[in-house]
Amino acid sequence: DRIRQLQPFSDALLVQGSLGRISEIRGIMDSGETFPMDPFEDIRNHLRFAVVEGSYLEPKAFGQIHRVLTLSARLHRFAAERRSALPLLFSVAGRLALKPDLSKAITKIINLQSLEVQDQASATLGTIRREMERTREQVRRHLEKLLDTLSARGVLQERLITMRSGRLVLPVKETHRHLVKGVLHDKSASGAMAYLEPLETLELNNRIRRLEA
Numbered sequence: 627d628r629i630r631q632l633q634p635f636s637d638a639l640l641v642q643g644s645l646g647r648i649s650e651i652r653g654i655m656d657s658g659e660t661f662p663m664d665p666f667e668d669i670r671n672h673l674r675f676a677v678v679e680g681s682y683l684e685p686k687a688f689g690q691i692h693r694v695l696t697l698s699a700r701l702h703r704f705a706a707e708r709r710s711a712l713p714l715l716f717s718v719a720g721r722l723a724l725k726p727d728l729s730k731a732i733t734k735i736i737n738l739q740s741l742e743v744q745d746q747a748s749a750t751l752g753t754i755r756r757e758m759e760r761t762r763e764q765v766r767r768h769l770e771k772l773l774d775t776l777s778a779r780g781v782l783q784e785r786l787i788t789m790r791s792g793r794l795v796l797p798v799k800e801t802h803r804h805l806v807k808g809v810l811h812d813k814s815a816s817g818a819m820a821y822l823e824p825l826e827t828l829e830l831n832n833r834i835r836r837l838e839a
Contacts (some may be wrong), residue, residue, distance in 0.1 A: 646714045654712075656691050662700040669694050685741040695729040698722040746806045758837045765794050772796065772824055781805050783819040792838075793831045795821040 643665045654661050674685040683691075701705040705712055705719035732738075735747040745752040769787045773796070777785045781802040787794055798806050798820045800813070808822040823831060 643714060644743060647718065650712045650715050662704050664697055666697060667694055685736045685743060688736045689738055689741050692729055692736075695725055695732075699724055699726070699729070713775045727754070754837050760835055761830055761834050761837070763796075765827045765834070766828070768827045769796060769824070772826065779805070781827065784813075788821065790821045790823075792835065794824050794827065795823045798822045806828060 635644065650676045651661060667690045669687075669691050672683055672691060673685075675681050676683055699722075702722050702724060705716040709716045719827045735744055736742070737744055743751065745755050766787065773782070773787070775786055776796065776798070777780050780804075781798055783799045786797065789795070790798060794810060795811055796806070796808075797814075800818050800820050803820045803822065805811075806822050806824060808824040809828065810820055811823055812821040813819065
């Protein structure tokens with residue numbers, strides 16, 4: 627938007643200031659130093675949305691805000707450390723808003739690599755995720771016991787635990803399906819294999835889904 631609105635300078639002081647900043651940047655480049663000038667992402671929509679009561683931002687938005695904060699801090703530090711040599715650049719970079727507390731809060735809440743909400747984002751979320759992991763482990767233990775029993779009876783198409791419809795299931799031979807009490811979630815393309823959720827793990831899987839909600 628700002629580029630489309632650019633007009634030629636009509637004030638000699640503005641022209642001198644702009645040329646002076648360009649000259650300072652050119653001096654940095656000629657000296658072999660790297661100027662920390664990555665592209666600034668446009669986070670204005672995120673900031674407008676954040677002030678609306680009841681609204682929330684997606685992890686991706688927090689990641690973009692954090693990158694802008696990080697770049698602002700780098701530019702400010704770079705210019706401040708060379709203030710005597712870069713007075714005009716510092717006059718601009720020195721006005722950048724530094725929000726170290728906000729940056730720290732974002733890294734506590736969001737994993738900036740995976741853009742997933744961290745367990746420590748809240749005590750409640752951490753408790754829920756730990757309970758989910760404990761329950762999943764209970765399901766796995768139950769299914770592993772069933773694997774041994776059903777595999778010995780030749781009931782399984784493959785000796786493994788897999789996932790269907792977000793639930794842990796066993797791949798049972800269609801011809802032996804009647805030997806396993808459970809819920810059918812899927813079949814193989816050939817129809818020779820049925821993905822069954824044994825009744826022994828049904829309530830545990832239901833608990834996981836309730837926690838996910």
